[in-house]
Amino acid sequence: MTEEPLPSVWARRPKEQQPGLTTEQIVRAALELLDEEGMEQLSMRKLGARLGAGATSLYRHVKNKDELIELVVDVVYGEVEVPDVVGRDWRPAAEKTAHSVRAMILRHPWVGPVLGQAGLGPNVMRLSEKMLRVLIAAGFDAVEADQAMNAMLSYVIGIAVSETAYLAMVKRSGSVEKHLAVLLQHAIWERTGEFPMIRAGFDAMKDRNPKKVRDENFDYGLQRVLDGLAARAATVRFGQ
Template identity: 55%
Template sequence: MPVEEQQPVASVWTRPQRRREQPALSRAQIVAVALELLDTEGIEALSMRKLGARLDAGATSLYRHVANKDELLELVVDEVYGQIEVPDIWGRDWRTAVTGCAGSARAVLLRHPWVASVLGQVGLSYLGPNVMRLNERMLALFEAAGFDLPEADRALGTVMAYVIGTATTEAAWLTTLTRSGRTEQEWLNTLRPAAIEATKPYPRLHALATAEQQAEEEREDAFHYGLARVLDGLAARLA
């Protein structure tokens, strides 16, 4: 099919927006309520019908802004990415700045645990304005470190893959905890006797199982350990 005849990929970012005088609902209102619904009830609860009920609006009002639930998710995911902070490179070294951004991204993903489960399903989410601003500023950090633009792009992808992968596992774990009604430390203390018994034939695992652990601190330390090793590898490339 000739290029001029190809249909654009379906996405809220590629579809021409309808213009209306003083619409009853704004896109910002829809996104804010959808985000609240997702945070409180999870991805399974999201539907255009349920969202319309929360907004006290009919489906027609919603469809003036989004064609379907997939487009709605693109908007909400971009809104979440807008909460990630990218420190200014000036006055600090690149590793400190990247570590700050990675920590902010992890905190945002854990604050909205449903996001990790849909990142591969939200169409052209990378075209959202918040995602593009985030990527632009992160690329600037890696360029300031000494990477040329193509390798800065690879470095950015590597760091974000680590952050998203780690946060996905953490988000799933924290969601399980929320459903159980227990705190993280309570769950760990409940499992510990069984883990100690099960690992007796395995001295290395047993040593780890019998060590005193503070659950939240362990996750925090593990995240920063892995991130530091990723940045060590990138620093070696610069050297």
């Protein structure tokens, strides 16, 4: 029985480079298009026009749009910074990594739903290797370090994708975040009369910078995730 090839650009031999366009040029142009116009606007025809080439020329480098997205996603994964662990103090490296992943997603709002399409790429492999080193320094074995990494990334990606959706709504409104928050205050006040807990929270937050609130909310959740991992790592180290 013949094995089916894996549906990934990373699972086949690289195509020979053709004269003219290079794969790197195509990927870079696709990244620019995605950042400017979003995933909905990415097509091989539109990308070819941007590069001054026909869509057929692009297919000499990638088999289809899914392969192109794999390559682009791996490029943005390469933007994530994972510091080295100093001694056994793993937590600062984990914190900085998480903030770097969030910053990457906010820079590229289209990327959240397709982050899973780069599992075999060289940049995501390097990122995973470095993150696993951080978590093994915390005291986890190889299996649990992988689980801890996935737990941390799930939190970061989940909240960052929610942020990008919110910021896209702000952009569509034609306003800026701080001004829109002021405009919404009256509507929120009117609708929270029968919900005293919601209103109390709104009253406490209404005059604060919304970007600062987002940053603090992200870090609060991150610290609680890391608290949980630290507590679990302590039990692992002591053999419980």
